Amino acid sequence: MNIGLFGYGRMGKMIEQIALHRGHKIIAKIDAGTPEIDFDSMDVAIDFSTPDAAFKNITDCFKNGIPVISGTTGWLANYDKTVSICNDEKGAFIYASNFSLGVNVFFELNSYLAKVMANLNQYAVSVEEIHHTKKLDAPSGTAITLAEGIMEHSQYQNWQLNKTDEETIGITSKREGSVPGTHTISYESEIDSIKIKHIAHNREGFAMGAVIAAEWIRGKIGVFSMKDVLNLN
Structure with missing residues (x-):
C-alpha cells in the first residue's frame, strides 16, 4: 500500500x-x-x-x-x-x-461505566489527562472523547477545563516531562472512589x-x- x-x-x-x-x-x-x-x-x-x-x-x-x-x-x-x-x-x-487499540477499548469501558453510574448521583465524575510538555492543545482530544462518552449516558451537559459542578464534567490537564499519555476517569463520593485509567508506555x-x-x-x-x-x- x-x-x-x-x-x-x-x-x-x-x-x-x-x-x-x-x-x-x-x-x-x-x-x-x-x-x-x-x-x-x-x-x-x-x-x-x-x-x-x-x-x-x-x-x-x-x-x-x-x-x-x-x-x-x-x-x-x-x-x-x-x-x-x-x-x-x-x-x-x-x-x-x-x-491506540487499548485506548479505544478504554473508550468502551468508560461508556459502560457511565451507564452503570448514571443513577448514582452521590458520585461526582472527573477526567484527568497527563501528557508531555510539547503537547500544545489542552485538554487532549482523548480526554474530550472520554467526557463526551460520559455525557452520552449521564445527566452531565458539558465539560470544562478545571471546573466541575452538577452539570459539568471537569477535565484537568497536566503537562509533565515526556509522558506519552495517561487518562484517568474518577467517580468520587464521601464514602469511596472508583477509578479507571489508561497509561500509554510509548507512542x-x-x-x-x-x-x-x-x-x-x-x-x-x-x-x-x-x-x-x-x-x-
Missing part, C-alpha cells in the same frame, strides 16, 4: 517505521511548505499535521479520491463540513482523537492503530470510526 503522510513530526516518523515494517511504502512526506503533492500514486493518506492544515489536507485528499485517516486534534470546528465533503466526493474517512500504540485503520479503510466508501475497525459496534 502506498501511503502519503501529512505531517512528518514525531508521530509521522513513528507511523513511517511501522508502515515500512508491515510492508507498505511511504510515497510522500508532506509538511508546511511542501510545494506539490502527488495524489496519483497514493492509496491512502494518514494525517497527523496541524490544526490549521488539517481541513485542507483532508478535503484535498477527498477531491483526489484518496481515503484519509486523521488523528490531528484541535480542528474539529470543521468536522461536519469535512464529513459533508467526504460524502459529496464519495470518499472514505476515519477521524479518531486516539488510534507506538497510536501509530500502530493508525496504520491498521489505513489498511482497513482501503476500498471502502463512507465515514467510519475505530469502532468499525475493531468491530466494537
